[in-house]
Amino acid sequence: MPLPARAAQTHALVVGIDQYPNDVSLDGAVRDAEDVYRAMSAAGFTVRKFTNAEARKDDIRKAWTDMVAEAVAGDTIIFTYAGHGAQMPELVAGDEADGLDEFLQLPGFDRNRYAETSNEIIVDNEMNAWFGEAESKGVHVLFVSDSCFSGGMSRSVTGKSRLAPAVTVKLAPPSQEALAGANLKEIDFKQVTVLAASLESQPTPEVIIDGEPRGALSWSFARAVEGSADRDGDGVITRIELEDYIFSNVKNRSEALQVPNFMPQVARSEGEVVVRLTRGIPVETATVAATDTSDTGGAATTPKAIKPARELGWTGSIALQIDGTADRPKNADGTGTPYRWDVAGGVFYTPNGDVAAENVGADRIQAVVDKYVLLDFLKALASQNPGSVSLTPAKDIYAAGNRLRFDAPPGRYPNMLVFNLANTGEVQFLDMQVAGTASSQFKLTDVEVVKPFGADHLITIWTAEPVDAIGAVLADKAVTSETLLKALLTRLDGKEASVAIQPLYTRETL
Known part of the structure; x- marks a missing residue:
């Protein structure tokens, strides 16, 4: 009998670098690489991994060559990089609109010894x-590039940036490929997708996720894989599914410091597949094993398992450093990089170094702690099923007097809740829409930034679960985050619900 058709396979190359002997080292890039490696290995991909001193260009090049040799038409190669990016004068005159080539910086490169180390x-x-x-x-x-090449930020964030100093002198091309490749542009590729951590005008900071320095893109990509x-459980991730997931979760985990960048900017087709989650399974077997084809036109699907928040790393507490003399609030004995409360100044800082709230005294600290315990819970839910909302104009921080618009479009579930977690710790109920009632897109227009300043978080939840009881809790003017x-x-833990989180950081002046 004829052999079953061969399913497309996925090969992966993972690079993560923290230790730069000749530059500022990073804290979370190797952790990113290990996380992505575990996720891709569990998905059945053939993965090659290089971290720190192992990340030598010749070895990475050979691994790429081997993967291309092993792959056949229809297969996929995924290359993920977490580490420093930098810029240099263009190698081929007129090749770059800004006159600069970008490069990934490996540990062996030393700006003080250009000629000897330019191969790295x-x-x-x-x-x-x-x-x-x-x-x-x-x-x-x-x-997938979790690095950056240029830009600056308005918020004061203590984490490291994955941006190495630019090379200012013109270098000789490190290889013949560096010249030949100038004739190839992203627009010419028909089967290549590039996912960058941020726009070229933004930095790529390391942020605190689950108490540890991480790259928001790498963390989100690992969860995606x-x-x-x-979203539909059919064993493949389309470009649109990946885009929706990555945009939402990078915003959530970076607290709106980053906007990822896809190239090409628009999906080539509605069903364009960028990641396959099975490897080496005969097509017929995969189809027979499907459990649900009702929503995908007969394509093989598997019901998506929804995990409770605690299985996703939520602990019900946060780590808190208290600078000064004060009683420790409850649920503030967690581990990892801490939030910080300056008792004398009344300022509450996030683990990233942002000002989250001002005028926080002993009478308010519990409410602020409870807000972030709740926010971590909501981020855990969003990591499985993120929704999409927007704040216009999009900035990483807003000043007093700025006017904003918040939009929460209808979701794919019939019930919706909208509320704000204010920087004071207060819960502010904004809207509830339930099946069978008149529903529409929720909007806040012409909102003015006023005191108190800090970090608000606008939350939208869509679900098919009943929300009347939650709505009743929200409608109580005395409702607390707890x-x-x-x-x-x-009502919703472990149930199917889509969560969108819109951070809103404000201060009196920029």
């Missing part, structure tokens, strides 16, 4: 040549 960078032109090798075989490529981005958390734990 990977220039964007070289990567174009690598991608061209795969595309010529009909192999799909997804490049675990299956959270596979009370709301209990209601959400009872």
